[in-house]
Amino acid sequence: MSAPVIDIRGLVTRFGSHLVHDGLDLSIPAGEVMALVGGSGSGKTTLLRQVIGLMRPQRGDIRVLGQPLFSGDLQADRVLRQRFGMLFQQGALFSALNVLENIAFPLRELRWLDRETIHDLVMIKLAMVELEPRHAWLMPAELSGGMVKRVALARALALEPELLLLDEPTAGLDPDRSAAFVSLIRRLRDQLGLSVVLVTHDIDTLSALATRVAVLGDRRILAEGTLDHVMKQDHPFIRSFFGAARHAGSAY
Ligand SMILES: Nc1ncnc2c1ncn2[C@@H]1O[C@H](COP(=O)(O)OP(=O)(O)OP(=O)(O)O)[C@@H](O)[C@H]1O
Secondary structure (H helix, E strand, C coil): CCCEEEEEEEEEEEECCEEEEEEEEEEEECCCEEEEEECCCCCHHHHHHHHCCCCCCCEEEEEECCEECCCCCHHHHHHHHCCEEEECCCCCCCCCCCHHHHHHHHHHHHCCCCHHHHHHHHHHHHHHCCCCHHHHHCCHHHCCHHHHHHHHHHHHCCCCCCEEEEECCCCCCCHHHHHHHHHHHHHHHHHHCCEEEEECCCHHHHHHHCCEEEEEECCEEEEEECHHHHHCCCCHHHHHHHHHHHHCHHHC
16 A cells, blocks of 8 residues: 555544544545545544644644654745645635635745746636636636635645645535536546545545545544445444445445
């Protein structure tokens, strides 16, 4: 198996007296699409926030792309953060910036690209997510839910990351838009050779995208492996989450 893109050891997360993760271990191999599932409040989003360095755990080690997070070396931390992209649950676009400026944001932060190059790169990213050049001038409030997700995905891909993290990528989309967004992610993943980690509640999204599944529950990883392997594990959450799929027989 290839080297892990994310390696988490002994993670402990606490909000006041509320213990969310307690000695959680998880290793995600490169090249996989790992779906992270778990009950509401099991700590999936918190885990993603920790992996991108937005939150520091009370205890434990997180290595991303072989590098420790929070190394204390600001330059090394910045370079590491440029190697992964994150799609937040609601897109998290800057509402005062238009589409072009939103996608350009991480490129401008590099401080060494000129205006013209940034413009050209943004147009390439827009085409990658199947939007048109005219969409560059729209404000986030003028976009449909599906377009917000595409713009947020283009921004997450702006720096050509090796690792893409997606928090509920299809939440809030109708079935057709959801299926179209899933096939876009799958195509980009194949074309760009990305490793992907996604949090999802949606069994259709999971079965269409994931090559591996990790189940978060009881403050740790309950099961991890292929969908077939995980579905066979005997745990109340796993039984209820995958129950419909199991009854559907060969559908998954
Ligand atoms: N900043 C915070 N302050 C206090 N508690 C928090 C904070 N962020 C998360 N929590 C709590 O930590 C737990 C895990 O939250 P998290 O959002 O990671 O769960 P989740 O598995 O992503 O849930 P969902 O599927 O409902 O989005 C929840 O009980 C939540 O209330």
